[in-house]
Amino acid sequence: MNNGEERRLNGGAEEDDDDEDEENGGGLEAWERAYADERSWESLQEDESGLLRPIDNTALQHAQYRRRLRTATTTARIQKGLIRYLFIVIDLSRGAAEMDFRPSRMAVVAKQVGAFIREFFDQNPLSQVGLVTIKDGVSHCLTDLGGSPESHVKALMGKLECSGDSSLQNALDLVHGYLNQIPSYGVREVLILYSSLSTCDPGDIMETIQQCKKSKIRCSVIGLTAEIFICKHLCQETGGSYSVALDESHLKELILEHAPPPPAIAEFAIANLIKMGFPQRAAEGSVAICSCHKEAKVGGGYTCPRCKARVCELPTECRICGLTLISSPHLARSYHHLFPIVPFDEVSLSLLNDPHVKLPKACFGCQQSLLNAGNKPNLRVACSNCKQHFCLDCDIYIHESLHNCPGCESARHSKQETPTEG
């Protein structure tokens, strides 16, 4: 009956409900689900009437989420490197054909890298990514550093075959050559997705690692097999992170950890003022020859404010005068890293059970009732600034995606505290 309102996160109580089952499996077929959660019986418990039902672990999950959030925001005051130059190195040697990840390591890696690239550009709009593959002991540059997610994903999907040995040194040498040319304010990073258990190098890899360290390239490795000493050594030396994925969902989690901008370490990237242009979009009907494709195009372009050349897309660098061209929304996309909202405080149980305190009945954000079945107040969080109460789902949405506190935003007097442009 209750299609909309009453469905809870832990799935309904009706065991024989087909819709419910599909939802819990996250859209997987039954035989695929067996691999995703093999110990499915452990997540069941018996209720008072002897029926089996899934364990209500929303509160537990939320507590974990909050802990993560708190550790993330304590480090938030550190300056971040928002202009990143990242090379993603994908190991396409023999090891990538292994089938312990389904259908193969290579396919899983390609899928997750595609998702990562999109997320990366969403969070770092002014950054650039390049793709490098290792195959037959040699490394190739698949795509140059660039800002268009689609072209990278397309290039990667077209080149998915593996053979031969893997060479960490060749890959690092190649990347080192490219990253040495970028301007000093950029953060140089390499993310290596390593499927092999060995590296077959032409020279001394320790020298290459020292070179990377000298050039301030931050190297991180995500392994798909077992921990390898040389990878760990590389990450330790260059200040990166090393992790080994257990399964596909863990791999996804590990890759996405690299999407938010890393803390900027003063010696890694020198702060600088960069001259940038904010071109205006030309009127829809105007005809001009664009400088990037050298074709006559009708409408929809942008005009460089310095040399008046026409470009098709933003962000880019003007082909004629070299000015970096961006639009203000591109910059605004990263402002939430600079003005993060404070984590909400959990409303204490003693306050919830105190009958004398009048608590809000509904979540301030989504109007969902904060009372549970017995008309008792539910678990909730409150903003320390505006004192409004929110449900746990809104808490996650507000901190992960919205980056605004609806309560603080809808009150004039608390506005002064938000750090706007000072």
Next chain:
Amino acid sequence: MNSVAPKLYADDVSLVMVVLDTNPFFWTTSSLPFSKFLSHVLSFLNSIMLLNQFNQVVVIATGYNSCDYIYDSSLATDHGSENGKMPALCSNLLQKLEEFVIRDQQLRKDGSGEGLPSSLVSGSLSMALCYIQKVFRSGPLHPQPRILCLQGSPDGPEQYVAIMNAIFSAQRLMVPIDSCYIGSNNSAFLQQASYITGGVYLKPQQLDGLFQYLSTVFATDLHSRRFLQLPKSVGVDFRASCFCHKKTIDMGYVCSVCLSIFCKHHKKCSTCGSVFGQAQADASGSSRKRKISET
């Protein structure tokens, strides 16, 4: 409340989140009186409800000091008229609106009486997005949400970051933000909101015919929009305003650490406190400064 068979939730069922500007500073100066505006809007809301029996309307009032939900059609008990008086939608909404306006006014008394006549769009957009997020959470069968801003007050520059955050979140959720701007100049914030999220921005030429604009442009559901020629944007102002003087500029300096925008070269970033360049970079900085003063 409404037990809907899955088949009935077709792709043209909409959830319209209406963000209603109730800023008294604007309405006292507007050529269209607030009462007339409300009657246009109420007829529009009724017509949305008539288009499809599962359509849902939620109204959020945006005041000068606060924002609040004032109407939710999924919570309304009966849609019929009570003993020949006003229909339930109108009477409920008007009553809540009146309470809201009074509360909003009371809040102003204890706050400082600044003459900034912008309304808190960022707050109501954030609330609307939270509500939409709840609808998405409710399961695979839900109406197609969209946001409609009925705005008249000018933009408040202090809300820039918050409004942009809301816009990007809406873009990620694929929720279009439509805006109908009734004020005298164009609103750069709403233009960007509609452009980025793929909504429609419209500034009606004749406010007497507001209902016609609303019903012909903003009543169309997302599915039908693919077949219609809706008003195109005339041009969006993407220029940035600098943090130091709030001037709109088309060329400027951007801090590489925090991406703050400045109209001239500084030695230190006022937002994140990083010091720019060493001695050699300073020299190039002063030459740049000279260049600016020449022009």
